[in-house]
Amino acid sequence: MRLLRSRWLRPHAGLLLRRSLWQATPRGVAVGLACGVFFGILIPFAQMPVAILVAALLRGNLFLATMGTLITNPLTVPFVYLGAHRVGRWLLDWSPKADIEATVAAAAQASESFWTQLTHFDFGAATLHLCAGLAAFAVVGGVMAYVIGFFAIRWQQQRRLVAVRNSPPR
Template sequence: MHHRLARIPGTSYALAAGFASGAAISFTPFVGLHFILAAIFAWIIRGNILTSAMGTVVGNPWTFPVIWVATYETGSWLLGWEPKDNMWGGMMEAADHVTFGSLFVDPLKALEPIAPYFHSVFLPMLLGGIVLGAIAWGVVYWPIYKLVSEYKRKRFEKRMKALERKIATSGHSDLGEEGKTIW
């Protein structure tokens, strides 16, 4: 992934900022909208939109349970609320009554069973997600920036050495005095 990421056209900042944007957005409770939100965030900060989509891989079926608990606990702590232990079971039970078809027929009525959880679950997760996402952005940005910068520098040096060898073995040079091109 490092090789592919580093070879995408763009500056080291744009590639790293895009990837970090995707990672940060993965901490928000807007599951299903992460690609779109990451692209918007990357566009706003002049990051690479393609790498923002790659960065959303931070949020996946293995990491989401940890992310959701961490964002909920952090948000509850920031709000000064005591996290509820049985909250997840009650929310999942309420969500079982919401069907995909009912969302099209009458969305407001379909969402009624989970409406009480907006204040007690979604709000802490959103606040915690923003804080942990900001931390994740910084934690992801710097290593990616350093890796991409180093890769691009080494690649440039390798290409320059190859060009120098080609010029040296060709027997003549298209370069005149002081390295200026003759033609």
């Protein structure tokens, strides 16, 4: 097996090869999917190894932890990051007075040139807004993935059980 030959993964082979981490139980599916979505949104690189490690420690499904990280891919990441920045800005700067001041400041800046705006851009605040928004998206996405994964696999298992009960005897 390739896993046992890898010097990086060999120490963790006992954990990663547990059969329960690859089966579709309601809790395992929910935890694996939640870990994948959470870390897929929260961190921009090394998402899969981190999601697999945390899912293994929490006894979640490793395949779904890996697939859950694909929520952010080259097609979706610009939208996720732009939305996260806006949500973070709203979370950190929200107040009625700040909204009025921001509207007045935006109207004043509209007349400035692009280069003037770029030189006065506060990258520290933008990074803080992005991090706050990504954290909010990751928590909400992880919770939603847990709930959807749990109830989807339960529904599928119950449907299969009803089909077996209603099937004619052989």
